[in-house]
Amino acid sequence: MSEADTSFVPQLDARQRAMLAEMGVRVWAPRPVAATAPAQNETAKAAVAAPAPVVARAAPVAPPASAAPARAVAPAAPTVAAPVADVAQVPRIAGVELMDWATLRDTVAGCTACGLCQGRKNTVFGVGDQQADWMIVGEAPGENEDRLGEPFVGAAGQLLDNMLRAVGRSRSGQGAQGSYIANVIKCRPPANRNPQPDEVARCEPYLARQVALVQPKVIVAMGRFAVQSLLKTNEPIGRLRGKVHRYEGVPVIVSYHPAYLLRTPGDKAKAWADLCLAMDTLENA
Numbered sequence: 001m002s003e004a005d006t007s008f009v010p011q012l013d014a015r016q017r018a019m020l021a022e023m024g025v026r027v028w029a030p031r032p033v034a035a036t037a038p039a040q041n042e043t044a045k046a047a048v049a050a051p052a053p054v055v056a057r058a059a060p061v062a063p064p065a066s067a068a069p070a071r072a073v074a075p076a077a078p079t080v081a082a083p084v085a086d087v088a089q090v091p092r093i094a095g096v097e098l099m100d101w102a103t104l105r106d107t108v109a110g111c112t113a114c115g116l117c118q119g120r121k122n123t124v125f126g127v128g129d130q131q132a133d134w135m136i137v138g139e140a141p142g143e144n145e146d147r148l149g150e151p152f153v154g155a156a157g158q159l160l161d162n163m164l165r166a167v168g169r170s171r172s173g174q175g176a177q178g179s180y181i182a183n184v185i186k187c188r189p190p191a192n193r194n195p196q197p198d199e200v201a202r203c204e205p206y207l208a209r210q211v212a213l214v215q216p217k218v219i220v221a222m223g224r225f226a227v228q229s230l231l232k233t234n235e236p237i238g239r240l241r242g243k244v245h246r247y248e249g250v251p252v253i254v255s256y257h258p259a260y261l262l263r264t265p266g267d268k269a270k271a272w273a274d275l276c277l278a279m280d281t282l283e284n285a
């Protein structure tokens with residue numbers, strides 16, 4: 001893997017850089033842009049001549065030991081395929097494709113299109129910059145997400161935050177420092193069971209509309225159900241990683257769910273490689 005110029009470490013303070021370096025995470029850095037060709041050449045030479053980076057594309061940071069517990073039942077192992085519902089056979093929620101943000105949020109909050117509405121405390125709509133060029137798509141709310149109405153909280157959420165920080169982004173940032181985060185399923189499945197194909201199919205128009213409104217330049221799909229919903233495939237994550245897929249014309253990078261990474265830390269390096277592919281894809285968009 002290529003090494004990068006660590007003199008370019010955007011939007012991170014010294015404490016964050018030290019933390020990432022200590023944990024073996026190489027912070028993704030955009031290619032320097034020069035005003036003229038000669039200057040660009042000089043910059044490129046400087047990058048090549050720069051000292052070795054902290055660590056080449058290692059695994060993202062693990063959350064602190066004191067972090068809140070992960071979902072009681074984490075997403076299923078990503079190497080097992082699940083059936084994908086025939087979306088054409090599932091009644092569509094009318095008019096979602098024309099909704100603005102406020103209408104979409106209100107519609108989700110009152111949705112009873114599938115049985116998951118019966119056990120929810122809150123719908124989990126999404127969070128982040130609604131004009132972000134970078135979008136994270138996860139699977140379904142767990143207990144903490146259901147309680148707080150926000151995706152990716154608890155230990156898995158902290159890991160995702162660390163992963164985002166390592167590429168100079170956050171869930172509260174804006175523009176090039178921001179991201180928009182949403183799940184395929186907006187209501188928590190009982191006891192954190194896997195979502196059923198018809199539940200995924202019924203909820204999917206909401207995510208589709210979120211993608212259409214955000215208009216991201218890259219989507220990182222995390223976890224089996226996110227991947228299968230966006231790409232309409234039963235292929236396991238391991239066979240889909242490392243390639244640039246498309247959803248409604250938007251590049252999609254396939255990766256593991258942070259809850260899975262907490263259980264399988266040996267795959268963190270692969271997840272980090274996926275993030276790097278996403279950043280490269282965004283840079284070339």
Ligand code: SF4
Nearest residue numbers: 111114117186187203
């Ligand atoms: S999971 Fe989706 S389709 Fe089912 S009730 Fe909740 S918002 Fe509606």
